[in-house]
Amino acid sequence: MHMVTVSDAPEPGFRLSQLIYDTRYRSLTIQVVVFMLFVASTAWLVDNTVRNLSAMGKDFNFGFLWNRAGYDIGQMLIPYSNDSTHARAMLVGLLNTLLVSALGCIAATIIGVFVGVLRLSKNWLVGRLMTVYVEVFRNVPLLLWILIVYAIFTEVMPAPNAYRIDPATGEAAMSALLFDSIAPTNRYTAIPSIRFDRPLGSLDLGWITLSGTFLGFVAAVAAGVWANSVVRRRAVAVQNATGVRPTTWWKSVLLLTVPAVVVLVATGFHLNLPTLKGFNFTGGTNVSNSLVVLWLALTLYTGAFIAEIVRAGILAVSRGQTEAAYALGLRPGRTMSLVILPQALRVIVPPLISQFLNLTKNSSLAIAVGYMDLRGTLGGITLNQTGRELEAILLMMLIYLAISLIISGLMNIYNNSVKLKER
Amino acid sequence: MTESSAAFVRRDMLPPQAPPATQAGVLKWLRENLFSSPLNAVLTLAGAYVVWWLVAHSYPWLSHSVWNAGSLSECRAIIAERWGADATGACWAVIKERWHQYIFGFYPPELYWRPISVFLLLFVALAPVLFSAVPRVLLVFTVVYPFLATWLLWGGSPWIEVMILVGFVLGWAAFRIASRYGSLLAVSVALAVPALWWVFAAGPMDRALEQAIRLAIEKVASDKFGGFLLAVTIGVGGIAMSLPLGILLALGRRSDMFLIKALSVGFIEFIRGVPLITLLFVASLLLNYFLPPGTNFDIILRVEILVTLFAAAYIAEVVRGGLAALPRGQYEAADSLGLDYWKAQRLIILPQALKISIPGIVSTFIGMFKDTTLVVFVGLFDPLKGISDFVRADFNWKGIYWEPYIFVGCIFFLFNFSMSRYSMYLENKLKRDHR
Numbered sequence: 001m002h003m004v005t006v007s008d009a010p011e012p013g014f015r016l017s018q019l020i021y022d023t024r025y026r027s028l029t030i031q032v033v034v035f036m037l038f039v040a041s042t043a044w045l046v047d048n049t050v051r052n053l054s055a056m057g058k059d060f061n062f063g064f065l066w067n068r069a070g071y072d073i074g075q076m077l078i079p080y081s082n083d084s085t086h087a088r089a090m091l092v093g094l095l096n097t098l099l100v101s102a103l104g105c106i107a108a109t110i111i112g113v114f115v116g117v118l119r120l121s122k123n124w125l126v127g128r129l130m131t132v133y134v135e136v137f138r139n140v141p142l143l144l145w146i147l148i149v150y151a152i153f154t155e156v157m158p159a160p161n162a163y164r165i166d167p168a169t170g171e172a173a174m175s176a177l178l179f180d181s182i183a184p185t186n187r188y189t190a191i192p193s194i195r196f197d198r199p200l201g202s203l204d205l206g207w208i209t210l211s212g213t214f215l216g217f218v219a220a221v222a223a224g225v226w227a228n229s230v231v232r233r234r235a236v237a238v239q240n241a242t243g244v245r246p247t248t249w250w251k252s253v254l255l256l257t258v259p260a261v262v263v264l265v266a267t268g269f270h271l272n273l274p275t276l277k278g279f280n281f282t283g284g285t286n287v288s289n290s291l292v293v294l295w296l297a298l299t300l301y302t303g304a305f306i307a308e309i310v311r312a313g314i315l316a317v318s319r320g321q322t323e324a325a326y327a328l329g330l331r332p333g334r335t336m337s338l339v340i341l342p343q344a345l346r347v348i349v350p351p352l353i354s355q356f357l358n359l360t361k362n363s364s365l366a367i368a369v370g371y372m373d374l375r376g377t378l379g380g381i382t383l384n385q386t387g388r389e390l391e392a393i394l395l396m397m398l399i400y401l402a403i404s405l406i407i408s409g410l411m412n413i414y415n416n417s418v419k420l421k422e423r
Numbered sequence: 424m425t426e427s428s429a430a431f432v433r434r435d436m437l438p439p440q441a442p443p444a445t446q447a448g449v450l451k452w453l454r455e456n457l458f459s460s461p462l463n464a465v466l467t468l469a470g471a472y473v474v475w476w477l478v479a480h481s482y483p484w485l486s487h488s489v490w491n492a493g494s495l496s497e498c499r500a501i502i503a504e505r506w507g508a509d510a511t512g513a514c515w516a517v518i519k520e521r522w523h524q525y526i527f528g529f530y531p532p533e534l535y536w537r538p539i540s541v542f543l544l545l546f547v548a549l550a551p552v553l554f555s556a557v558p559r560v561l562l563v564f565t566v567v568y569p570f571l572a573t574w575l576l577w578g579g580s581p582w583i584e585v586m587i588l589v590g591f592v593l594g595w596a597a598f599r600i601a602s603r604y605g606s607l608l609a610v611s612v613a614l615a616v617p618a619l620w621w622v623f624a625a626g627p628m629d630r631a632l633e634q635a636i637r638l639a640i641e642k643v644a645s646d647k648f649g650g651f652l653l654a655v656t657i658g659v660g661g662i663a664m665s666l667p668l669g670i671l672l673a674l675g676r677r678s679d680m681f682l683i684k685a686l687s688v689g690f691i692e693f694i695r696g697v698p699l700i701t702l703l704f705v706a707s708l709l710l711n712y713f714l715p716p717g718t719n720f721d722i723i724l725r726v727e728i729l730v731t732l733f734a735a736a737y738i739a740e741v742v743r744g745g746l747a748a749l750p751r752g753q754y755e756a757a758d759s760l761g762l763d764y765w766k767a768q769r770l771i772i773l774p775q776a777l778k779i780s781i782p783g784i785v786s787t788f789i790g791m792f793k794d795t796t797l798v799v800f801v802g803l804f805d806p807l808k809g810i811s812d813f814v815r816a817d818f819n820w821k822g823i824y825w826e827p828y829i830f831v832g833c834i835f836f837l838f839n840f841s842m843s844r845y846s847m848y849l850e851n852k853l854k855r856d857h858r
Contacts, residue, residue, distance in 0.1 A: 020607055027679065027680045030680060030683075031680050031681070031682040031683065034680075034682055034683060034686070035682055038682075038686065045713045048712070048713055048714055048715050048716070049712050049713055051715075051716050052711065052712045052716050053712070055716055118466070121463070121466070122455075122456065122459060122463070123456065123457060123459075123463045123466050123467055123470070124456035124457060125456075125457055125466075125467050125470040125471065125474075126463075126466045126467065126469075126470045129470050129473065129474070135840060136836065138839075138843075139789070139835065139836045139839035139840045139843065140793070140832045140835050140836050140839070141793040141794070141796045141807060141835060142793070143796045143797065143799075143807055143808060144796070144807055144828060144831065144832050144835070147807070147808060147828060148828055148832075151824040151825070151828070155824060361697070361698040361699075362698070364698040364700045364701065365700070365797070367700065367800055368808070375698075375700060375701070379701065379704065389704075389708040389709060389712075390709060390712055393701060393704050393705060393708065393709055396701055397697045397701050397705075400696060400697045400698060400701065401693060401696040401697055403696075404692075404695070404696035404697070405692070405696060408692075408696075
């Protein structure tokens with residue numbers, strides 16, 4: 001309370017009752033009391049924990065992370081074997097969590113934007129269909145969607161050999177999707193793998209080995225983006241000086257695509273299509289169905305929420321804004337990019353990011369399909385093998401918390417940059 | 424020009440002609456709503472294809488439904504006999520045989536009246552909260568309801584619940600009496616009296632009353648709970664207990680006092696930053712570490728505590744939104760009337776802020792109700808996976824997937840969809856109230 005009391009003359013002396021009845025001191029008193037209670041209850045919890053641990057003959061230390069893990073992980077992004085440490089297993093799990101979350105966020109955003117826009121369309125049939133999709137997916141637990149997609153993959157999808165061409169008829173029972181590149185089966189989904197004829201070597205950082213080709217590709221794309229921003233800034237400077245904006249779109253297209261293409265061509269990039277050899281697909285990458293199922297279910301579920309966010313964002317920009325932009329003589333494309341989108345994004349982005357957060361947290365439902373994410377490794381097998389519930393669960397919570405805080409920190413930075421400056 | 428000089432003058436109006444065929448009736452509707460542009464035509468055709476595909480794949484299955492059979496193989500035999508050898512069909516017989524497990528879990532069938540009456544009484548308890556036309560006296564029942572529900576669901580002697588309730592009543596009475604002598608005294612007395620009651624008097628009183636008046640009904644252990652009974656118990660209990668905690672946290676987060684604010688923010692952000700599953704693991708594995716050695720209590724209660732903390736963090740954010748949406752003038756008006764902090768919150772700020780937050784609270788509840796299915800991962804029998812896995816473990820129903828999922832999914836959908844519609848209706852009504 002910031003109250004300015006002019007008439008009160010400062011009283012001489014200090015009475016103990018002022019600690020409670022004087023607004024100048026009361027908040028301090030309350031905080032001291034709360035602090036003491038907080039410290040006392042924390043001490044109580046810690047004391048209980050210490051006594052419980054000693055009663056069980058356990059201690060609190062994270063040394064188990066450097067012991068041999070001794071279990072295998074089906075899906076991994078970095079080299080790992082059962083001789084690796086628990087810490088490495090945890091890292092594999094964390095990367096798996098991040099992988100399915102990132103893939104899910106991208107796909108859910110694409111679905112959400114499409115559905116959100118289509119739900120607003122004047123087309124009666126499409127509008128209704130999208131409403132049905134959104135309501136059905138939002139109102140049923142995510143676990144059900146995971147289990148249903150899982151059942152579809154294990155019960156309905158064919159075995160790999162269903163893709164074999166029968167010599168008698170010359171036809172296969174199943175044919176792969178998208179120009180023979182993706183073949184879902186009841187054990188894994190075969191997708192093309194990326195191959196380089198002339199790879200650029202690799203960079204060994206001890207913990208992780210980074211592929212030189214990948215680094216080169218990222219560097220080329222980053223350089224293109226940077227050059228593009230220089231071109232655009234120059235165009236703005238010219239526009240401010242002369243009133244005429246030079247045409248930049250073809251420069252942008254070239255700068256954004258050519259470096260990446262050059263790196264890909266130089267390293268001999270090509271896709272290796274999966275082909276059936278014997279009972280299994282080889283040549284491509286066989287992605288385990290647990291990842292595909294989890295990704296699909298998370299995508300469809302979160303997509304429904306994102307669709308509503310996009311719809312609300314578009315509806316939040318009043319029609320007057322479009323009309324005002326037209327009255328100023330802006331063409332529809334510029335109206336969209338300069339007037340509508342910046343205002344709609346201000347509404348869309350914060351809840352969108354919190355949906356990304358939800359998706360990341362929901363990826364812990366991997367437990368239902370046996371996908372080895374952070375919970376499956378650190379909070380699953382490692383916990384069960386070492387019997388260190390306290391350390392494993394606390395560490396797992398801290399890692400999830402760190403991911404959440406980083407994402408919401410980024411969101412706050414964005415929010416502050418687009419906030420309307422009012423009183 | 425006079426009338427007589429003209430060759431022909433029409434004296435009455437022609438009857439209006441029917442509009443062109445493309446501008447009336449079905450054709451007009453089709454043109455405007457489905458084929459207004461080439462893009463829309465393509466979308467319509469794509470949409471029609473999707474609908475056709477869905478119907479073509481599900482209709483044969485749904486139309487070949489079997490309601491009376493003892494096992495999945497019997498179902499398949501009946502389907503093959505009626506509709507041909509390679510026909511597929513739905514076997515709803517599993518629902519007909521096992522529906523009570525999906526609803527009540529393993530609750531003893533002769534005691535079903537207890538959860539049913541608890542469920543019906545829930546609406547009586549909610550009525551005075553939801554509808555202002557209901558007499559205020561019923562609020563007393565709302566206060567008693569949680570204790571009544573606990574007793575009816577778990578059974579045993581009611582005196583423990585009564586003793587806990589009496590503690591609250593004593594605290595309230597002490598507060599009313601002591602508030603004449605100053606608010607600080609009132610608060611300390613209101614905290615001290617119930618605490619003393621529970622620690623020293625409640626136990627002996629409970630035993631004495633148990634000896635004197637025997638009201639014990641049959642006990643039902645927590646592992647008998649399952650299905651939607653478990654989901655609703657955890658969901659409703661979690662929301663009811665998390666509301667007061669959430670409001671306090673929201674107030675704490677907006678407090679001027681640094682320490683209170685920091686603690687509230689820390690708690691809220693921590694809970695919102697971790698998945699519910701990890702909190703459920705805390706409930707099942709870690710809670711015993713944090714409590715005095717030898718403490719061991721019911722798994723449903725442990726889950727309930729963590730679910731309450733989880734929901735409280737989300738409710739706090741919803742209520743904070745409501746508090747932030749109030750115009751500054753309301754706070755300033757309360758200050759200028761000379762109301763102290765709690766009076767201002769109770770009489771001016773919270774009634775308005777909570778009204779704005781009701782839709783958010785309802786959607787938090789929907790989310791929580793959906794999340795109750797996760798308790799399966801700490802060994803409880805949720806309706807979705809726990810009970811379905813149990814049913815499939817029976818040799819008769821091995822391999823049945825779609826029917827249980829569809830059944831449980833439909834119930835969840837009905838619950839949540841009607842709640843979300845109710846909250847939308849409420850949102851509209853409250854918006855009109857504001858203008």
